[in-house]
Amino acid sequence: MTNGTDARDGVRLVYHRFSAFHRFNHYLVMVSFFGLVMTGLPLKFKTSHWSQVAMDALGGVATAGFLHRVFAVVNITYFILEGGYMLYYVAARKGPIFHEDSIVPGKKDWVDMKGMFRWFLGKGPKPPLSRFTYWEKFDYWALFAGTVLIGGSGLMMWFPEATTRILPGVALNVALVLHSNEAFLATGVIFIFVHFFSAHGRPESFPADQVIFSGYIPVEHYIHERPAEYQNRLKAGTLDQVVRPAPSAAKRRLFGWVTAIVTVFAFCVAAYTLLLILWPLFFS
Amino acid sequence: MTKRRIEAAGKGGEMSLEERGGGGWASRIAVRPTRTIVALMACALVALFAWGAPASAADVEGCLICHSDPDFTNPTPADGEPTSLYVDSKKFAASVHAELPCSSCHKGFVNTIPAHQQDPTKDYKEVAIEACETCHPDAFAAYQTSSHAKLFYQDQAAPICISCHGSHEIRKVRLGAESADFKMSMARDSCGRCHKDKFEKASHELHFKALSLGYERAATCFDCHGFHDNLSLKSGEEQTVEQCRQCHPGATAGFTYFQMHLDPGFENAFWGVRAVYLFFSTLLIVVLVTGIAYTTVHLQKETRTILGVAGRGVGRLFGFIRALEEETVRTHEEDDDKAHQRPPDATAGPDDEHTDRGGVA
Numbered sequence: 001m002t003n004g005t006d007a008r009d010g011v012r013l014v015y016h017r018f019s020a021f022h023r024f025n026h027y028l029v030m031v032s033f034f035g036l037v038m039t040g041l042p043l044k045f046k047t048s049h050w051s052q053v054a055m056d057a058l059g060g061v062a063t064a065g066f067l068h069r070v071f072a073v074v075n076i077t078y079f080i081l082e083g084g085y086m087l088y089y090v091a092a093r094k095g096p097i098f099h100e101d102s103i104v105p106g107k108k109d110w111v112d113m114k115g116m117f118r119w120f121l122g123k124g125p126k127p128p129l130s131r132f133t134y135w136e137k138f139d140y141w142a143l144f145a146g147t148v149l150i151g152g153s154g155l156m157m158w159f160p161e162a163t164t165r166i167l168p169g170v171a172l173n174v175a176l177v178l179h180s181n182e183a184f185l186a187t188g189v190i191f192i193f194v195h196f197f198s199a200h201g202r203p204e205s206f207p208a209d210q211v212i213f214s215g216y217i218p219v220e221h222y223i224h225e226r227p228a229e230y231q232n233r234l235k236a237g238t239l240d241q242v243v244r245p246a247p248s249a250a251k252r253r254l255f256g257w258v259t260a261i262v263t264v265f266a267f268c269v270a271a272y273t274l275l276l277i278l279w280p281l282f283f284s
Numbered sequence: 285m286t287k288r289r290i291e292a293a294g295k296g297g298e299m300s301l302e303e304r305g306g307g308g309w310a311s312r313i314a315v316r317p318t319r320t321i322v323a324l325m326a327c328a329l330v331a332l333f334a335w336g337a338p339a340s341a342a343d344v345e346g347c348l349i350c351h352s353d354p355d356f357t358n359p360t361p362a363d364g365e366p367t368s369l370y371v372d373s374k375k376f377a378a379s380v381h382a383e384l385p386c387s388s389c390h391k392g393f394v395n396t397i398p399a400h401q402q403d404p405t406k407d408y409k410e411v412a413i414e415a416c417e418t419c420h421p422d423a424f425a426a427y428q429t430s431s432h433a434k435l436f437y438q439d440q441a442a443p444i445c446i447s448c449h450g451s452h453e454i455r456k457v458r459l460g461a462e463s464a465d466f467k468m469s470m471a472r473d474s475c476g477r478c479h480k481d482k483f484e485k486a487s488h489e490l491h492f493k494a495l496s497l498g499y500e501r502a503a504t505c506f507d508c509h510g511f512h513d514n515l516s517l518k519s520g521e522e523q524t525v526e527q528c529r530q531c532h533p534g535a536t537a538g539f540t541y542f543q544m545h546l547d548p549g550f551e552n553a554f555w556g557v558r559a560v561y562l563f564f565s566t567l568l569i570v571v572l573v574t575g576i577a578y579t580t581v582h583l584q585k586e587t588r589t590i591l592g593v594a595g596r597g598v599g600r601l602f603g604f605i606r607a608l609e610e611e612t613v614r615t616h617e618e619d620d621d622k623a624h625q626r627p628p629d630a631t632a633g634p635d636d637e638h639t640d641r642g643g644v645a
Contacts, residue, residue, distance in 0.1 A: 042497065043490075043493055043494065043497065044493075046493045046496055046497050051497065052497060052498070055497045055498060056498070060498060060499065061494045061497050061498060061499030061502070062499060062501070116582070119585065120581050120582065120585050126589070135582075160532065160539065160542075161532055161533075161534030161535055161536070161539060162534070164535070164536060164538040164539040164541070164542070165536055165538060166538075167538070168538050168541040169519070169538055169539050169540055169541030169542030169543070170541050170542065170543055170554045170556070170557065172542045173542060173543050173546070173553060173554065173557045174554075174556055174557050174560050176490060177550070177557055177560050177561045177564070178560050178564065181560075181561065181564035181565065181568065182564060184568065185564065185567060185568050185571060185572075188568075188572060189568070189571045189572050189575045193572070193575045193576050193579055194575050194579060197579045197583055198579060198582065198583075201579075201583060202583065202586050203583075203586055203587045203590045203591070204586070204590055
């Protein structure tokens with residue numbers, strides 16, 4: 001973990017990438033997502049022997065359903081917080097919107113993607129990446145869109161009577177299909193294959209990128225990881241906004257422990273998910 | 285299909301009736317009493333020793349002495365296969381009717397051998413529904429209003445009480461507090477025996493998914509369609525709304541347009557449902573395949589780069605582990621020289637690349 005390296009190398013400066021608000025939101029996403037997957041998947045894959053085991057362990061279908069709704073509330077909370085932050089960001093002009101260092105997809109993402117594919121094939125250098133890479137933007141916006149779809153259909157099914165006062169009952173059929181399929185997509189693809197691997201599974205961060213838990217990375221790693229943002233900030237003279245002295249050793253130890261615990265938990269959830277999904281594929 | 289099945293069952297039953305009460309039987313026994321007695325003794329022996337039949341506490345009439353033998357069939361079938369006259373005494377002893385003597389349901393049967401039935405012209409189905417009606421008049425009245433009953437009085441092939449409930453093995457159930465297992469087995473083994481397609485479709489549906497995972501409050505067939513009145517429920521009708529309201533008190537007419545009994549591919553669903561299903565299934569496969577392929581390529585490239593090794597051929601994409609081993613050997617041979625060249629230099633992002641690329645080429 002980067003933490004250990006800091007201590008040994010005596011790093012004094014760090015790049016502050018995520019504010020406490022964003023880290024808190026990531027915790028909410030994590031908790032709600034893990035909770036929703038663990039309580040929801042057994043119902044979708046009910047043919048699996050493990051679904052019955054999981055349901056019994058959760059305390060039955062009724063308890064799992066209750067917990068699913070609790071985590072749904074957490075989900076809605078982060079969605080409102082993030083949505084509110086977006087509006088505030090735009091209204092208060094907290095930073096650039098259509099810029100290569102903003103979260104909005106732009107031309108540079110396309111250029112970067114082409115560059116990355118050339119790099120994969122050994123036909124060119126790795127393109128200098130910005131504050132948010134194209135795969136990070138994909139992660140972010142896919143989650144955002146997914147939350148709207150899954151959350152919306154979930155609420156429809158949570159309150160079926162209210163829904164069918166406005167819409168015909170077949171809307172609930174649509175909601176059910178949408179919820180189930182989109183949630184499976186989010187589970188299997190975004191989190192297990194894309195997010196877990198591309199954000200946390202890269203060799204320099206494996207098994208977890210501590211930056212989302214601590215908020216900072218050593219400035220040397222920053223320059224290596226986000227050369228374009230570094231150059232932009234260097235030119236604009238805004239480096240001092242993001243580069244700060246390293247936190248105390250005690251704080252660094254704390255972040256290290258938090259990351260370790262979260263990582264172990266995430267691996268357990270991933271194993272649980274894969275077991276429930278893959279088991280019926282091979283042994284049903 | 286369903287109808288044929290019931291007809292077949294009905295035919296089998298009628299055959300057994302003929303055999304049981306038929307005149308041919310009685311006359312043959314009058315002629316050959318010795319043979320009959322020997323046969324009955326053999327039955328008793330088999331029952332008592334070979335099978336050790338546990339006679340039910342209520343078997344005061346001794347019926348199970350013969351009828352608990354699994355091989356006990358009608359000895360002289362008029363046509364076709366012999367009809368089994370076997371009653372599983374263990375199942376009967378565990379059933380809700382275990383304490384009743386056989387003749388409380390088998391009305392008009394007496395302990396004479398071999399013809400038990402006093403009025404051989406009486407159809408066994410009539411006997412059966414009369415038997416149930418005696419103790420369960422309400423259920424019988426509800427049944428009388430059902431489409432099953434209407435059909436039955438037309439052609440006798442339609443289901444009667446025992447078609448769904450079984451006969452000797454009817455289990456003890458606390459009404460209103462049925463276990464999920466029981467509700468599931470009723471759907472599968474009773475309703476689902478004839479309405480197989482409906483059951484199979486329903487089993488992909490949310491109510492049944494929850495039920496099969498042990499949620500006993502989830503609806504099974506009879507929760508919506510009624511126990512004995514087997515309602516035919518149509519979207520938008522007042523009766524359907526009433527049935528939904530048992531669990532969803534706020535249900536309105538719109539609520540009843542939720543589609544039940546859809547097949548797994550939603551081919552019989554509203555087109556919007558099928559469209560959403562097809563869209564997301566396609567999206568899932570496309571994103572999954574692309575996502576796994578992309579992530580694999582990306583990760584191995586990053587890994588090779590940070591380790592400073594290159595693969596060859598297919599190894600450029602997947603063989604980085606072998607390349608890594610070679611690199612380790614080489615590093616040892618070349619002393620520490622290589623290690624000094626490649627510290628994770630912060631400013632060397634893009635430049636790093638050319639070393640890597642050189643290796644590949």
